[in-house]
Amino acid sequence: MVAILEQAFREQRGRVLAALIGFLGDFDLAEEATQEAFAIAAERWPRDGAPSNPGTWLVTTARNRAIDRIRRDRTLAAKTRLLEVPEAVEDPMDEETTFPDERLELVFTCCHPALDIDAQVALTLRTLGGLTTPEIARAFLVGEPTMAQRLVRAKRKIKAAGIPFRVPPDHLLPDRLAAVLAVVYLIFNAGYSVPPTRNELAGEAVRLGRALAELMPDEPEVHGLLAMMLLHDARRAARLRDGDLVLLADQDRSLWDTAQIATGRKVLDLAFALRGRGPYVVQAAIASLHLDEPRDLPQIAALYGELARLTDSPVVELSRGVAVAEAEGPQAGLDILDGLALDDYHYLHSTRGELLRRLGRNAEAADAYRRALALVHDDAERRLLARRLDEVDAATGPGR
């Protein structure tokens, strides 16, 4: 029963919350009601058995709790959309019917350009990703109180400024897309980098990507993002061995999801056919090339160069450095890494450590690994770095 509850929480929380926000027009009230519904489920399901449709049960229960709360608190009712709603209580949702998936509406609301971009990302991760405030704070290298304040402000603004809960009409849709794609990509990465607890986030991002691709079939970047996520995610099972990170070159290819790779490449072809050459399409092309054996490293390095020009991002330059190191040797990679303004980014230091190690400069490699260890949060990555550090420390000898 605990498993069913946990599964329901993982799979349904985003949809339940989206339905409640759509219904109530109030993020805080919806979050509270959703939380209450799960608490009631934890109490009743073990006793009475799980309902046949947990999602609908949760939405109905959360809705009723929210309405109860509003009836108790008339001053609150005066300020919410719920004034018109009370008759909905008399029409309890049939447990057998499904409720509409309003997560896309929620995404466009959370990613509204009238919100600060950091708030858009945080809010989407909080509502659809189900990340906690501390997790989001850590992902964005800010303090918890700052992140909590950011979320409170964003929710307050949505309500006070009348940011609509809807998929934007056609003439607004293209402008709203870039932020949504960036946010979906971030959710994907959040699910990808911390595998034991947030695996479902990658799947969530892929589902959102699919929905966006349906909604905007002519937009190559949507397909590019979806293709990239599918191709990365296809290697998920091979990325960890006994809880430790396995680098691409060492992965067991039999664990790769070949069907998903085929799907990803088909989506990428579609993006190309739409003449896509934006950042997500290029990243998908890179991901696809990484799956070939042997890898076309000069071509990968060239595409990273194209991506760096499109995005002006030092993180992309770092990736280009890695590809160039593979194609032309560690020193050529190091030359690119030197001078990148990424001092607080643990991948810069772990990559430098790796390249220095290959050059036999073990003492410098150890220093770089120590810098990386001081910055990394993920346990699997920490263990990988600690192993590397042990190796180079051993190679340096006790004299150091």
Add this chain to the structure above:
Amino acid sequence: MKYMLLIHQGTTPLPGSDEWEALPDDEKGAVYAAYKAVNETPGLTPGEQMQPPETATTVRVQDGKTLTTDGPFVEIKEALGGYCFLEADDLDAAIELAARIPAASMGGAIEVRPLGSW
């Protein structure tokens, strides 16, 4: 939803200035026509004409004493140049209308502020 649209002229050329006079007649005509169309939009209540910010007087009270300074509270170029009220479905509709106000594309900016009730 009720909004107040605060029009900040920024570097927008204003009638009476040399920059405005330097504009071709058809551009001036287009600006007037755009303001007219904005003011005739359903749901919009035009504001009254505001004299230039240079004519403003800013009032403070310190220790019970009324202090006045010449000019607006903020810098001249940041000062409010006009306003209107809008009744709209949501922020998207308000943003679309704000984008049609000429100042928004001529060097100024429009602040869209939702209104509440006490």
